[in-house]
Amino acid sequence: MATPHISAEPGDFAPDVILPGDPLRARRIAEEWFDDAAVVSETRGILGYTGTRGGKPISVLASGMGMPSATIYATELVRFFGVRRIVRVGTAGGVAPSAKVRDVVVATGAHTDSSMSELRIPGVHFSHVASFPLLAAAARAAENVAWRGEHEVHFGMVMSTDTFYKDRPAVVEGLRAHGVLANEMEAAALYAVAAAEGCEALAVLTVSDRRDAERNLTAEEREKSFGNALEIALGALGL
Numbered sequence: 024m025a026t027p028h029i030s031a032e033p034g035d036f037a038p039d040v041i042l043p044g045d046p047l048r049a050r051r052i053a054e055e056w057f058d059d060a061a062v063v064s065e066t067r068g069i070l071g072y073t074g075t076r077g078g079k080p081i082s083v084l085a086s087g088m089g090m091p092s093a094t095i096y097a098t099e100l101v102r103f104f105g106v107r108r109i110v111r112v113g114t115a116g117g118v119a120p121s122a123k124v125r126d127v128v129v130a131t132g133a134h135t136d137s138s139m140s141e142l143r144i145p146g147v148h149f150s151h152v153a154s155f156p157l158l159a160a161a162a163r164a165a166e167n168v169a170w171r172g173e174h175e176v177h178f179g180m181v182m183s184t185d186t187f188y189k190d191r192p193a194v195v196e197g198l199r200a201h202g203v204l205a206n207e208m209e210a211a212a213l214y215a216v217a218a219a220e221g222c223e224a225l226a227v228l229t230v231s232d233r234r235d236a237e238r239n240l241t242a243e244e245r246e247k248s249f250g251n252a253l254e255i256a257l258g259a260l261g262l
């Protein structure tokens with residue numbers, strides 16, 4: 024039974040889904056990290072694949088960019104395709120001085136400037152938090168990665184914003200002053216969907232750029248440089 028945005032049948036998605044923003048990153052994850060990956064949805068060019076890892080089923084679906092898009096895909100995955108755990112593997116801008124380009128940020132929670140959050144429970148400033156079991160498993164996975172030392176893994180708060188181009192430096196300064204690690208555009212929405220729909224969610228992000236970096240990742244590198252984050256994400260899922 025297809026939904027307005029996903030052209031798949033019940034059972035086409037595994038209970039565990041990796042959710043990158045970029046459809047080409049979704050294809051790369053399926054082709055390079057899954058066994059026997061097959062396309063399960065390509066409506067609007069938002070690519071979805073299901074395959075296996077170590078014999079266990081796993082899917083990947085792009086979310087597109089921004090919270091409205093991520094909310095649509097995460098909600099449909101849970102409501103119509105029986106998905107139970109969603110791990111976003113995305114890129115982010117480093118905010119804290121410690122979050123260097125190519126480091127990994129695991130979002131324990133997400134602030135947001137999105138009005139979607141205000142609309143969720145009228146009168147309530149909703150707190151967007153990661154699934155504790157996924158977070159704990161990610162922390163265990165992070166202890167064993169071979170690349171630690173070359174690149175760091177940070178656990179803490181991120182900012183999920185509606186505005187990629189921030190022309191208000193005071194906002195970034197305020198976030199930094201409050202210990203926010205990185206800026207991205209979907210984690211808060213994903214965490215809100217998980218709370219509302221009763222599933223588990225986590226966001227594992229690769230720092231792709233910083234204002235003060237000598238060199239930021241190119242668009243091609245942002246598509247390809249997800250391996251370290253994906254290793255933590257798959258570790259969190261026990262895959």
Ligand SMILES: O=P(O)(O)O[C@H]1O[C@H](CO)[C@@H](O)[C@H]1O
Pocket residue numbers: 043044045087088089112113114115187207208209245
């Ligand atoms: O690389 P992805 O996962 O798309 O994530 C980040 O990149 C996009 C902005 O360029 C936004 O979606 C932001 O959250």
Ligand SMILES: O=c1cc[nH]c(=O)[nH]1
Pocket residue numbers: 114115116117187206207208231232
């Ligand atoms: O600076 C950045 C980089 C990636 N994604 C964002 O939302 N911001």
